[in-house]
Amino acid sequence: DGGITQSPKYLFRKEGQNVTLSCEQNLNHDAMYWYRQDPGQGLRLIYYSQIVNDFQKGDIAEGYSVSREKKESFPLTVTSAQKNPTAFYLCASTGPNQPQHFGDGTRLSIL
Amino acid sequence: AQSVSQHNHHVILSEAASLELGCNYSYGGTVNLFWYVQYPGQHLQLLLKYFSGDPLVKGIKGFEAEFIKSKFSFNLRKPSVQWSDTAEYFCAVKYNAGNMLTFGGGTRLMVKP
Numbered sequence: 001d002g003g004i005t006q007s008p009k010y011l012f013r014k015e016g017q018n019v020t021l022s023c024e025q026n027l028n029h030d031a032m033y034w035y036r037q038d039p040g041q042g043l044r045l046i047y048y049s050q051i052v053n054d055f056q057k058g059d060i061a062e063g064y065s066v067s068r069e070k071k072e073s074f075p076l077t078v079t080s081a082q083k084n085p086t087a088f089y090l091c092a093s094t095g096p097n098q099p100q101h102f103g104d105g106t107r108l109s110i111l
Numbered sequence: 112a113q114s115v116s117q118h119n120h121h122v123i124l125s126e127a128a129s130l131e132l133g134c135n136y137s138y139g140g141t142v143n144l145f146w147y148v149q150y151p152g153q154h155l156q157l158l159l160k161y162f163s164g165d166p167l168v169k170g171i172k173g174f175e176a177e178f179i180k181s182k183f184s185f186n187l188r189k190p191s192v193q194w195s196d197t198a199e200y201f202c203a204v205k206y207n208a209g210n211m212l213t214f215g216g217g218t219r220l221m222v223k224p
Contacts, residue, residue, distance in 0.1 A: 033212075045211070
């Protein structure tokens with residue numbers, strides 16, 4: 001079945017550590033997105049990529065980095081510069097004239 | 112800046128009650144409108160979408176939404192809720208045929224059995 005796979009489901013970060021969240025899709029979608037979900041704030045866009053080897057900052061990109069070396073993959077790194085990383089992270093993808101499809105999310109917590 | 116507002120943050124209803132969740136968006140030209148639902152422990156799922164045509168849109172599980180252009184609104188409705196409708200609901204808007212979605216803050220719905 002086609003879909004979006006995010007891993008791991010739960011992740012813990014120590015102070016000063018970078019961690020990378022995985023997002024893979026087999027929907028042949030060009031566009032991929034990373035959102036952060038906090039209670040009462042909905043989903044806020046971190047980074048997005050419309051095509052391979054290209055990505056753009058979203059509304060809250062500070063402290064995060066991404067890469068898009070393959071169409072299927074859009075990993076997100078939460079760097080030590082992100083001072084409040086505890087959140088639920090959602091990856092999404094879409095094709096032309098389609099709604100966004102979402103993965104199951106990764107919950108990141110600080111040790 | 113483009114924004115989407117969901118005015119009800121928490122809604123508690125009894126089973127069989129009618130539901131209406133508000134969604135208003137800021138003006139920004141042509142829009143595509145979406146409602147997503149997130150059941151406890153699950154990923155976001157599309158409930159319904161509006162791209163063009165009939166402003167009354169039918170979705171899954173008995174949900175519907177009405178696009179009122181003059182009011183910049185896209186309210187979600189269901190005539191009779193069930194306990195299984197307990198979830199968080201998100202309104203989202205895509206402006207000017209782009210791929211970017213702007214989300215509202217979400218509404219947590221609890222349905223009491």
